[in-house]
Amino acid sequence: MDKIGLVTITYNSENVISAFLNCVWQQTYNNFILYVIDNGSSDNTLKYLEKANQKRLKLIKNINNYGVAKANNQGINQAIEDKCSKVLIINNDVEFEEDLIKKLVEFQNEKRCSLVVPKMMYYSAPNQIWYAGSWFSRKRGFLPIHRGLTQLDISQFDQIQTVEYAPTCCLLINTKVFNDIGFMDESYFVYFDDTDFCYRILKDGRHKIYYYPFVNFYHKVGALTKSFDKTDNIRYRGDFFIKQNTTNHVYFLRKEGSFFAYLYIFWLFFRNNIRFIFSSRIKKNFHTWLLINNSYFKGLVK
Numbered sequence: 001m002d003k004i005g006l007v008t009i010t011y012n013s014e015n016v017i018s019a020f021l022n023c024v025w026q027q028t029y030n031n032f033i034l035y036v037i038d039n040g041s042s043d044n045t046l047k048y049l050e051k052a053n054q055k056r057l058k059l060i061k062n063i064n065n066y067g068v069a070k071a072n073n074q075g076i077n078q079a080i081e082d083k084c085s086k087v088l089i090i091n092n093d094v095e096f097e098e099d100l101i102k103k104l105v106e107f108q109n110e111k112r113c114s115l116v117v118p119k120m121m122y123y124s125a126p127n128q129i130w131y132a133g134s135w136f137s138r139k140r141g142f143l144p145i146h147r148g149l150t151q152l153d154i155s156q157f158d159q160i161q162t163v164e165y166a167p168t169c170c171l172l173i174n175t176k177v178f179n180d181i182g183f184m185d186e187s188y189f190v191y192f193d194d195t196d197f198c199y200r201i202l203k204d205g206r207h208k209i210y211y212y213p214f215v216n217f218y219h220k221v222g223a224l225t226k227s228f229d230k231t232d233n234i235r236y237r238g239d240f241f242i243k244q245n246t247t248n249h250v251y252f253l254r255k256e257g258s259f260f261a262y263l264y265i266f267w268l269f270f271r272n273n274i275r276f277i278f279s280s281r282i283k284k285n286f287h288t289w290l291l292i293n294n295s296y297f298k299g300l301v302k
Contacts, residue, residue, distance in 0.1 A: 002105055004032040004172075005079025008092045009071040010049070011039040016220060017048045020092040025054065029101040033058055033082060035075040036092075039065040067189035072168070076183060080175055087175060089168040095123060096170070097216040104172045107160075107212050114174045114207035117166035118215040121153065130219050132157035133211045134165040136199065141249060141264045142256055144195055163211045164202050168194040169219055177207050185255075187302060191241075192248035196255065229283075236283045243295045246272065250299025269296060 006024065010017060024034055036049055037060045049059055060074055072089060079087050086108070088101065100118070108116045120131040132148035144165030148157050171194075181200050184193050201207050229238045250268060253261040272292050276282055282292075 001031045002085045002109070003083060004029070004101060004105065005075070005082065005084035005087045006032055006034045006101075007037070007072060007075030007079060007087055007089050008034070009037050009039060009068060009075075010041055010045050010092060011065055012041050012043045012045060013092050014041075014044040014048060016093045017045055019095050021048070021052060023094075023096050023098075023100075025052075026098045027101050028098050029105060030056075032056060032088075032101060033079065033084065035060065035078055037071040037075050038062060039067070039071055067186070069184035069188045069190075069193040070186040072193070073183045073186065076178060080178070085175055086172055087178075088170070088172045090171075091169040091219070093220040094120075094169060095218045095220075100170075100215055100217065103215050104212065107210070108172055108174070111210060113210045114177050115166065115201070115209040116172040116212050117163065117209060118170055118217045119153075119157065119211070119213040120167070120169060120217050120219050122150075123218040123220040126218060127153055129153050129157070130221060131167060131169075132213065133161065133163040134167075136164050136202070138260065141253060141268065142199065142261065143249075144198070158213045160213070161211055162208050164209065165195065165198045166209050166211075168197075170217060171209075174207075177201065180204065180206055187251060188248050189244060191244045192252050196252055199252075199256070235281065237281050239288070239291055242282075242288070242291055246292055246295035247299040247302060250296055251302045254299070254302075265300075269293075272296060 034057045036057065038046060039062050049057070058078065060078065062071065076087050086105065104116045104118065119129070122128045122130050129148035129151050131146050134144040134146050136142050137145050181204055185196050188196060198209065201209065227238060227241045229236050250265055253265050276289055276292055282288060
């Protein structure tokens with residue numbers, strides 16, 4: 001039986017960690033170790049984890065918040081050191097069925113594939129799709145576009161197939177992939193780390209990501225990141241999201257390195273400023289405009 005390393009990152013996760021742990025300990029597949037990398041939580045997250053009293057839990061405590069990519073690498077390296085043959089990178093703002101690991105591992109072994117990702121639903125709207133496969137869009141600056149986003153699930157995407165991108169909310173990876181492709185690029189604090197990883201897999205060509213839709217998996221989208229701020233009952237993109245997303249998109253395009261990618265970097269400057277003017281999700285003030293443009297130029301020198 002394959003030994004699986006589950007890798008999850010906590011940062012002030014007290015509102016979601018108990019439900020996540022319940023799902024983990026109820027798994028029918030039990031040959032796993034849960035690696036929790038805490039990025040300096042200041043709430044009660046660590047208390048919940050220390051109460052778990054599970055031999056299968058290994059807690060790595062970071063004094064500071066090192067970001068998603070570096071923390072994932074800490075967990076992946078520890079799993080490899082502990083002789084895990086597969087790593088399941090998984091968020092803790094998710095809930096899932098008791099056969100999640102069993103189904104993903106059995107499918108991966110049967111298909112002899114390197115990576116497997118399940119269909120993911122909104123936790124707040126369990127019949128609505130959040131992820132049902134994804135492919136990189138050149139015309140969108142090589143961004144991956146989620147298929148079926150917000151659609152009512154009527155089994156329209158219940159076909160197993162290869163995909164180009166999978167979010168690391170839940171991604172089962174054969175450890176050989178890390179030997180061939182490398183680990184997460186730690187230049188990404190958050191956002192684009194999984195985009196970069198999957199794009200490297202696609203360009204390398206030796207490994208395939210398979211979409212497996214026959215799992216019940218629910219994502220509490222935005223529960224752990226500052227994606228939105230609410231002012232006067234209007235949801236605006238938060239400063240943290242704008243900064244990370246803008247900088248990292250430019251950096252990702254620089255790594256892609258093609259002539260088209262550099263053209264898109266040039267276009268991004270104008271697109272970002274046009275969106276500032278016209279998008280209802282972006283606050284119209286000097287601070288936000290300055291943040292957008294400073295973040296863009298930071299991506300050019302990162």
